[in-house]
Amino acid sequence: MERSLLSSDYLDPAFWEWEKAEIHGREWFCVAREEDVPTPGSHRQIDVLGENILLVRDRAGELHAHYNVCRHRGARICDAANDAKWGLDLNGGVIGGVIRCPYHGWAYGLDGALLATPGMAPGAVDKKALGLHPCGVATWGGFVFITLRPETAPDFEAALGEAPRRLSNYPLEALRTGETRWYDVDANWKVILENYNECYHCGPVHPELCEIVPDFLKNAGMHLDWEAGVPHREGAVTFTRSGTTSRDFFPGLSEEEKVRHKGELIFPNLMFSLSSDHAAAFLLWPDGPGRTRIECRFLFHESELAKPGFDPADAVEFWDLVNRQDWAVCERVQRGMAARVHEFGYYSPLEDYSLDIRRYIAERRERSA
Template identity: 75%
Template structure:
């Protein structure tokens, strides 16, 4: 297929969204190497708090240590490879094996090997007197952990992980006035989207589709109907219609704006895409954080977390429904159209899609993938 003349440019080939080979390449070169957002620091607050996470098909244990640090480990005992935390498996057999994170110790239920929350081996029954056995050689396999703005990121291949500052790019500067670390999760919606994770990122990164797909959103931001918003200054934030300050059906809310915002930020909206799996949309009074969990070449679980300032959440009568209901509608519109693309590009005649000039930001996904396949 030849290149279309003019400003149109080819997308990734359709096979990048459809084949088992492409899915394996994504896992090998991106999902197991990059810094993936997996949650918020508030998910594990106290020492011993922990989460068991499925990250790119790997089972990972995220814990808060006694010193208050976050650590992450592969959820596999160094002795014989048993999963240390696996309550679902035990329940399947009607059992509760004595293992997991117990009293500040990570204990394997198989032979009783015990690890500190930092992953160091503390005890291996009947091996303490062996002259050639050194516990320092048998710590849990580590996973990289980083934090920014209250978000937690993991890298499964720490020794080859990219620099974290480079991953964040300009987001800390552009969102510097927003008190992200002081926000708390008030509501979560999980969506099962039958579409490739890259397709969802591309959809987030352009607004050419906003006019046809999001009429309610365009009522709040009329400029989205013009040239897909390509004329807007995304760096400074997106202006709402007159009288609107946030993403709700009315464009208004009774919640106070975040402290520290500029006058422009109080009436504008900002968005960030932190590759490979965090889409962040920030209004003056709340944020919607989208964590993408790729599960197959044609399936992505999207975890949408709605964040509000902790002081607003503490007020009597706090209600998040105006923002949540609006976003849920916009989200479902996005997921529906993404699934249409996933199904349509499987047609035998469709080798490539094309980007128009209005979809300029979508081209990032081509460069992002190509840079990691070298």
């Protein structure tokens, strides 16, 4: 059997600080869906590893991501929570197609360019040099990714890997959020990714899921063709308790994809599972070495959401059960690894895919050496 990462790699605050700088702060990090900023002028504040980022859509429809920091004196530009604390409205933020700092009134375009410096003599400020600090921003399948360090970011297409090819038949951009659930999990983000990447645990932990996918009980699913998708039991077409639903299949699916389930893991923080009628997208928000917030979005085709009486409960409730089962065992792993006697774990031959996280970390250690 292969050894896992060292236990300290999941527990040590110093290792977490390295990860913040060299992984989460440099890689392409999934932060939203395009539907969150749907129209020109719409915006969203996002906290990423202690950095507050302003995601905006400009008049031409292009997305931009800026550090939410004025170039003049460093004031936070959008800060509704601070205004609310003091019972004020300081008239700052994104207003009428302009990003305005409430402190001294410096104003920026939605693309981050400095537009106005009230009271300053013409030519006193080099406006071209003092635009908002940018983040890199890219999109795929309706997902929005940013990088906090665009000057050293890896290639975006390389970061996506094989996901665009494998999921090419799914109408990802036409999916919309039907419901979102948040989970606070007392476990390292890598523990959660490793758990997602194997099904050795499915038999003991997910009996309801195994009723829908009996093949998970056969050699932990290692005989399955994961790229072709996971077959359901006879008569089942989706991840609900019954394995059925009244929703239509996604348009464009192959006959196999109509009765199979596919999953993708896009490092470092997007887990994505697709049925024939809905998808579950998991955005991981690491918050220290031993805590991860998980944003679980349930995505449906926009045509289904428009139907009278649309109800996502059959998928949401089934996934919520499976999720809670996963998070519970992940927390057990995190606590167990803190024992004095635990130095590392092992990957059995049935957990081969979990080795991906070990290789992923090793490559970034080499890059930062």
